[in-house]
Amino acid sequence: MRIAIAGAGGIGGVVGGMLSKSGYDITLVDQWHEHLEKIKKDGLIVKTRDGEHLSKPKVIHISELQNQEIAFDMIFIAVKSYDTEWVSMMMKNYIEKNEGFFVNFQNGVNDERMANIVGAKRSLGCIITIGAAAYEPGIAIRTDNNSPAFKIAEQDGSTTIRAKKLVEIMNFVGKTELSNDLWGERWSKLITNCMANALAGLSGYGTAEVRTELYPRKIGIQLGSEVAKVAKALGHNIYSVGGVSPEALIDAADGKNVEELENSLAESGKRAGSLGYPSFAQDVKKGRRNEIDFLNGYVSKMGKKVGIETPFNDKIVEIIKGLGINFNSDKKHLEPLIKMLNI
Known part of the structure; x- marks a missing residue:
């Protein structure tokens, strides 16, 4: 299973780092050159209240995407709200065509804006209750121990196999629950x-x-x-x-x-x-x-x-x-x- 995370800042870094450490095939996609180069060279450090965690996720600068012949099973959109449309459009070309799907990892209410580009049937939402930051290259920080850390939901409120699977995956980052009420x-x-x-x-x-x-x-x-x-x-x-x-x-x-x-x-x-x-x-x-x-x-x-x-x-x-x-x-x-x- 291949997972791309578009946006390697605080949330993207914490999620990507912890999933990579747990054995998942993670690729971070971002435009922060120094951050990506530091991760490529020394790995990504995720700092939490429980200690530091080193992982080695793959990294791709957005300028390098056009040279990639890859398809991801899941793509997490973890960029700023104002970047939702263009990043979704860019990443749409790299999703697995049959069962691949996108997950919105943003503040605000951007799910429909993402779904309008990638398709509602390919869209899930993740509600984030943790705090995170990325102040320097190669380091992402989780600033709390909030629980639950995440809630996963389909846009139509249904309980699906893919939503349950995503809950299982995200539990490696923090306690995650399934919700039937995204909005x-x-x-x-x-x-x-x-x-x-x-x-x-x-x-x-x-x-x-x-x-x-x-x-x-x-x-x-x-x-x-x-x-x-x-x-x-x-x-x-x-x-x-x-x-x-x-x-x-x-x-x-x-x-x-x-x-x-x-x-x-x-x-x-x-x-x-x-x-x-x-x-x-x-x-x-x-x-x-x-x-x-x-x-x-x-x-x-x-x-x-x-x-x-x-x-x-x-x-x-x-x-x-x-x-x-x-x-x-x-x-x-x-x-x-x-x-x-x-x-």
């Missing part, structure tokens, strides 16, 4: 992404600090409650992710049981420690394009579609768009959102 799981994860990612990028706070610090926590509750309301209006089931209850978010945003939820979020932040930064914050640090249009911006867009107001998500999008791509994180960027709290 509910996606929107549930979107709640946690929208509560933390852009806030961390704006302020410089880490994954834990956006929950332990007062103002980011309060803003996050408002952001998350808006996502939950939009998801419900769209008809999706929503679930607790990372200890965050959607119903509790909605109640707290309306002034009910606020202290209880804040204490819960603060405690979960303390347990998480300070190892990681959301991918959005990593992009800001590197001066790269961010995913605001596919996270909070997507919520604002869908909110307008179903008639749900999303003032906090609208405002955070406005702030980030106003700053442009290459800005420095600073707590002062949160001031317009803090004013909206009226405290």
Whole structure:
């Protein structure tokens, strides 16, 4: 069985490294030349809270793909949301023609965008609940011990042999479960992404600090409650992710049981420690394009579609768009959102 992972950053690196170490035939496809050369020379190191793991996956720079006569049984799409279409189109030429399939390993709700290119029948989704990063060539870092780490789902909610097989494979990376509700799981994860990612990028706070610090926590509750309301209006089931209850978010945003939820979020932040930064914050640090249009911006867009107001998500999008791509994180960027709290 041959597996390609398009995108060898934090998530792609952790998944690819651990699967390669477990004996799977893994090929990492990326455009980060130094990273690929380091892996080719010395192997890929995956750092976790349990230790370091060295593996020797194959690597291909995207410029070398045209010279390859290969067909993969599975292709994992683990690139930034804004790269979904062109990477899916590129990798489509390298899938095994009969039973091969793609798996979406992204934040946001990009499954249909991928499926529109590779075909819905060839598309599965993977909901990621772990944190990961790649700060230097040849190293990928998993920043937590979240469990379950992954959830696998077919787009139509069916239970298939290939989905079960993928669960079996991904258990070598972290505890993996099968879900029958891809869209509910996606929107549930979107709640946690929208509560933390852009806030961390704006302020410089880490994954834990956006929950332990007062103002980011309060803003996050408002952001998350808006996502939950939009998801419900769209008809999706929503679930607790990372200890965050959607119903509790909605109640707290309306002034009910606020202290209880804040204490819960603060405690979960303390347990998480300070190892990681959301991918959005990593992009800001590197001066790269961010995913605001596919996270909070997507919520604002869908909110307008179903008639749900999303003032906090609208405002955070406005702030980030106003700053442009290459800005420095600073707590002062949160001031317009803090004013909206009226405290």
